[in-house]
Amino acid sequence: IEFGPDRPRSPRRWPRITTVPKNNDEDRCINCEPLFNMMVQASISYEIRSVLRTEFDFDIETAQMRHRDMISDLSLATIDLSKASDSNWMAVIKWLYPKRFVRFLESARSPVGTFNGKKHIFNMLSPMGNGFTFEVMTLTLLAFARFFCKRASVFGDDIILSSDRAASYIDVLSILGYKINISKSFTTGDFRESCGGFFFRDRYLKSFDFWYAEDVCSAIVNLNKLIILRHILDIEDALRELLQRVPLLMQKAGSFVENGLESLDSVVYVPEDLLNVKRLKRKCIRWRRRIPVFR
Numbered sequence: 001i002e003f004g005p006d007r008p009r010s011p012r013r014w015p016r017i018t019t020v021p022k023n024n025d026e027d028r029c030i031n032c033e034p035l036f037n038m039m040v041q042a043s044i045s046y047e048i049r050s051v052l053r054t055e056f057d058f059d060i061e062t063a064q065m066r067h068r069d070m071i072s073d074l075s076l077a078t079i080d081l082s083k084a085s086d087s088n089w090m091a092v093i094k095w096l097y098p099k100r101f102v103r104f105l106e107s108a109r110s111p112v113g114t115f116n117g118k119k120h121i122f123n124m125l126s127p128m129g130n131g132f133t134f135e136v137m138t139l140t141l142l143a144f145a146r147f148f149c150k151r152a153s154v155f156g157d158d159i160i161l162s163s164d165r166a167a168s169y170i171d172v173l174s175i176l177g178y179k180i181n182i183s184k185s186f187t188t189g190d191f192r193e194s195c196g197g198f199f200f201r202d203r204y205l206k207s208f209d210f211w212y213a214e215d216v217c218s219a220i221v222n223l224n225k226l227i228i229l230r231h232i233l234d235i236e237d238a239l240r241e242l243l244q245r246v247p248l249l250m251q252k253a254g255s256f257v258e259n260g261l262e263s264l265d266s267v268v269y270v271p272e273d274l275l276n277v278k279r280l281k282r283k284c285i286r287w288r289r290r291i292p293v294f295r
Helices: 035-056 063-070 090-096 099-108 133-148 163-176 216-228 236-243 277-283 285-289
Strands: 016-021 027-032 076-082 112-115 118-121 153-155 158-162 191-194 197-200 203-205
Touching (some): 035 099, 035 133, 063 153, 063 158, 063 191, 076 191, 133 153, 133 158, 133 163, 158 163, 216 236
Parallel strands (some): 016 112
Antiparallel strands (some): 016 027, 076 158, 153 158, 197 203
């Protein structure tokens, strides 16, 4: 809105910059975009996903599970980027894409964010939190990856392509301003990792992050993770003791037997009649008091 010379200009409220946990050790920077900005950004991301399907025969909806299958092929390399969403430099986007497409991105993105009351101008396209940051990054990385390898697949900053072309592809990424996460990239050897999947030699590995449980739902999540890992960690006796403290209405019938645990992905759940948070807390008040025992 333009104001006349005799009317004071109202300060514009730019989106807020904040952080969310990335893993147990690191936080991720995100942008809290306004609602209507997000609606426009989401419509652009929808069209980018259509382009990925029609031009690259690539469905981003199933890419994550596809990556977990592809890592069993040790002739393929897995490449992970460090702070990739913050490395989509606007100058590179303008250089790579048609002007008309760039105009759409510029009109829908927030060029400035505020942190602790101070404005910060984005040299990047946008941090995560923007509705199309993920899709633009996937499209950019996949277009270059397919030039080197027809089997290449990209989900965000998780990249899979032929091992013998990985070095050349990494050189291109460096020119574009991306940094390789050396600790999570594997071009040789018997180990591969991508999209939360782990493969070593001839078998898949299971891995989870654990967060301290401050409520019933968080305790259920942690307990289900322990159930999945019970054979690997050899914790069946301890798990049996924990499950004895779980209310019976939250255990599936026949999921726990005297000779050990059955092969179920999950045995503790929230029944449908307890999906109301107030009722859940009221029913499980006794169990909530025991949560410190689970430390």
